[in-house]
Amino acid sequence: MILSTIFESGLSIHFYLFLSTILFVIGVVGVMIRRNAIVLLMCIELMLNAVNLLLVAFSTYYGKGDAQVFVFFIMVVAAAEATVGLSILVMAYRNARSIDVSIFNKLKG
Amino acid sequence: MNLATIAIILGGLTIGSALMVILSKHPVRSVLYLVLTFFLITANYVLMNAQFIAIVNIIVYAGAIMVLFLFVLMLLNLRKENEPKTPLVGKVAAALAGGSLLIVFVAAIKDSVMLTEAVVGDNQQGLVQNLGHLLFTKYVLPFEVSSILFIAAMVGAVLLAKRESQILE
Numbered sequence: 206m207i208l209s210t211i212f213e214s215g216l217s218i219h220f221y222l223f224l225s226t227i228l229f230v231i232g233v234v235g236v237m238i239r240r241n242a243i244v245l246l247m248c249i250e251l252m253l254n255a256v257n258l259l260l261v262a263f264s265t266y267y268g269k270g271d272a273q274v275f276v277f278f279i280m281v282v283a284a285a286e287a288t289v290g291l292s293i294l295v296m297a298y299r300n301a302r303s304i305d306v307s308i309f310n311k312l313k314g
Numbered sequence: 315m316n317l318a319t320i321a322i323i324l325g326g327l328t329i330g331s332a333l334m335v336i337l338s339k340h341p342v343r344s345v346l347y348l349v350l351t352f353f354l355i356t357a358n359y360v361l362m363n364a365q366f367i368a369i370v371n372i373i374v375y376a377g378a379i380m381v382l383f384l385f386v387l388m389l390l391n392l393r394k395e396n397e398p399k400t401p402l403v404g405k406v407a408a409a410l411a412g413g414s415l416l417i418v419f420v421a422a423i424k425d426s427v428m429l430t431e432a433v434v435g436d437n438q439q440g441l442v443q444n445l446g447h448l449l450f451t452k453y454v455l456p457f458e459v460s461s462i463l464f465i466a467a468m469v470g471a472v473l474l475a476k477r478e479s480q481i482l483e
Contacts, residue, residue, distance in 0.1 A: 211317045211318070211321055211361050211362055215316070215318045216317070216318040216321055216322075218428055219423070219424075219426075220321065220322070220325065222423050222426075223420065223423070224325045224328070224329070226416065226419045226420065226423065227329055227416065228328065228329065228332055229419075230412050230415055230416040230419070231329070231332045231333060231335075231336060231412075232332075232336075233412055233415060234336060234408055234409060234411075234412035235335065235336030237404075237407075237408030237411065237412065238336060238400050238404065238405050238408045238409070239336060239400065240398035240399065240400055241341055241392075241397060241398055243341055243383060243386065243387055243390075244335075244336075244341055244344050246383070247335065247344060247345065247348050247383060248335070248336060250348065250375070250379065251332055251335060251348065251351065254351070254352065254355055254375070257355075257367075257371075258355055258358060258359075261358075261359055261362055261364045261367055261440075262362065264362075264364065264439065264440070265362040265363065265364065265437060265439075265440070266428070268437065268439060269439060270439035270440065270444050270445055270448050271448065271452075271453075273364055273366065273367050273439070273440055273445055274445060274448050274449055274452075274453050276367050277366075277367070277370065277445075277449070278453075278456060278460060280370060280371070280374050280375070281460045281463065281464065282460075282463070283375075283379065284374060284378065284379055284464075284467075285463055285464060285466075285467035286467075287379045287382060287383070288382065288467050288468070288470075288471045289467050289470050289471055289474070291382060291383070291386045291471075292470070292471040292474040292475045293474055294386065295386060295389070295390070295474075295475060296474050296475065298390050299477075303398075304390065304392070304398075305398035306398075307398070
């Protein structure tokens, strides 16, 4: 069982800082280049996971468990968000027969 | 092969599969690559000995949320020709904007100095016992509030998925 931290083996916390920054930016770019609303929601999940990864890395680095409890709450919120978002999408698809995000332009008064 | 090498390889694989999520044309492929990304992130958690988070990540994300996505995607029965496309100008602009964001982030964190040294020794705060103790003492109020959030989300999802005539009856 690995009980020693990964940071003892010569890896700095900056590795996880950069890794989660890159993952977050990939999520942001995905939101911008895709028009499919489901893929947009998936990119939001990717951004949330980048933050989770950073929180766990700092939790391990500082030896405190609080950040991992926050990760747990982020997962709760992500699950609720995915459920409501997907049901809104199903309803929008039923009305417009498309999941292109530009259908939401019609919401303008 | 030490832990640092494994972590670097895992990080590279994670970035690669995250890129495939946004680059693959077919949405089902995107979902499958996102599942792969979640498993790789879980491997990172295991490497950091965050056992509870690793298991919950597999169960909740790769298990529940991604199955929900896949289910909705197959329910809507999308075809490849209906897949909405972004014009090339938009893609270039998005890549430039994302690149600028990355540069800003990297410039902000590259010179950062961590205030305290890394804790060396046994790294047990990610075990179920310790996290459960923290969750039910210090964070018990947010834990209960999150259950209210879940009920609200559940009722909202059911209400949204019904047709208006069904609700009015």
